[in-house]
Amino acid sequence: MRWTVHGERLVYGSKWMELFLSDVEIPGGARFEHHLIRLHPSVAVAVLDNADRVLMLWRHRITTDTWGWELPGGSVEADEKPEQAALREAEEETGWRPHSVAELGYIQSMAGIARAEQHIFVAEGADYIGPPADSHESDRISWIPLADVPDMIARRQIVGGASVVGLLQLCLASAAREKPR
Numbered sequence: 001m002r003w004t005v006h007g008e009r010l011v012y013g014s015k016w017m018e019l020f021l022s023d024v025e026i027p028g029g030a031r032f033e034h035h036l037i038r039l040h041p042s043v044a045v046a047v048l049d050n051a052d053r054v055l056m057l058w059r060h061r062i063t064t065d066t067w068g069w070e071l072p073g074g075s076v077e078a079d080e081k082p083e084q085a086a087l088r089e090a091e092e093e094t095g096w097r098p099h100s101v102a103e104l105g106y107i108q109s110m111a112g113i114a115r116a117e118q119h120i121f122v123a124e125g126a127d128y129i130g131p132p133a134d135s136h137e138s139d140r141i142s143w144i145p146l147a148d149v150p151d152m153i154a155r156r157q158i159v160g161g162a163s164v165v166g167l168l169q170l171c172l173a174s175a176a177r178e179k180p181r
Helices: 082-094 146-154 161-178
Strands: 004-013 017-025 031-039 042-048 053-061 066-070 073-075 096-098 102-108 117-124 126-128 140-145
Touching: 042 082, 042 096, 042 161, 053 082, 053 146, 053 161, 073 082, 082 096, 082 117, 102 161, 117 161, 140 146, 146 161
Parallel strands: 042 117
Antiparallel strands: 004 017, 017 031, 042 053, 042 073, 053 066, 053 140, 096 126, 102 117
């Protein structure tokens, strides 16, 4: 049941993304052009403090013209590993330097049309080093209680794929730790 790609042509390309038309054949022989978007890998990082709160950004997204809470994150630079990008992005966007990061998850949130790898990390603890270098990234930065996250997701205050996946992973882990044995 695997699709066959007979070729592809670049329709548009920039340093941020590429759009291709792929000549594909599906099982049964039908052949057509399928759009394919390729994005650079990106990261998101859930920075936790010792009060079970997560560091989040309140930001506007022009693509959907909406405001919402998100984990800090961004693109992985050509010379970086995802772990390095997570540390850099958290610091640039929030002014907090995580002590270290550990892998929390990995998603391809639009696998039907895009190659858009998102690496999700967790950091336990961070030091405030000053105002964020990328202050244009958000309207405000807050420590949000992890216990509030499921309701915020239900109210569509948190909708970004990497943020939702990472935060739900943390909520599940937190619930498992609190469950009586």
